[in-house]
Amino acid sequence: MTEAPLRDRLTVRVLLFDPDDRVLLMKGRFPGMPRDGAWFTVGGGAEPGETVLQAAVREVREETGFTEVAFGPVIWRSDGALTLPGGERVMMREHFIVARCAGGEPSRDGWDALERQLALDLRWWSLDELRACQEVVYPTGLAGLLPQVISGRHPPEPLFIPWG
Numbered sequence: 001m002t003e004a005p006l007r008d009r010l011t012v013r014v015l016l017f018d019p020d021d022r023v024l025l026m027k028g029r030f031p032g033m034p035r036d037g038a039w040f041t042v043g044g045g046a047e048p049g050e051t052v053l054q055a056a057v058r059e060v061r062e063e064t065g066f067t068e069v070a071f072g073p074v075i076w077r078s079d080g081a082l083t084l085p086g087g088e089r090v091m092m093r094e095h096f097i098v099a100r101c102a103g104g105e106p107s108r109d110g111w112d113a114l115e116r117q118l119a120l121d122l123r124w125w126s127l128d129e130l131r132a133c134q135e136v137v138y139p140t141g142l143a144g145l146l147p148q149v150i151s152g153r154h155p156p157e158p159l160f161i162p163w164g
Helices: 052-064 113-118 127-132 142-150
Strands: 007-017 023-028 038-045 069-083 089-101 119-125
Touching (some): 038 052, 052 069, 052 089, 119 127
Parallel strands (some): 007 089
Antiparallel strands (some): 007 038, 023 038, 023 119, 069 089
């Protein structure tokens, strides 16, 4: 018996930087992730009819409270299957977009009930802290990918990076 095709889920991941070139990461736990959770960029699934940019603006506002954000280009793409809370398996069509803000303490006021249940932490990371991190961070190899992003050298077209 063949499995039904996975539903495509347009997803935005935001590489949100502060003036000190720290990136904001969220720690959470989902089915299939390490028991202690993993760190990943803010973002999530696009709502019906949303563009990547519209979804990025909404997700940053909801997950961080930041509204004064300068969004740049989509620099990476990644595709992979994921089991969502509730058990649905989807094909994540991730778009990584660069953004900058003034920094400061992110707000969790916009988190929905599921985010409050699954999110464990939210904090700014320097490149050195990421390089020294022994916890799981997605995308894999993020610390090695960030120097070019921080320097402002973005590819003319999004690069495909490994899923996970």
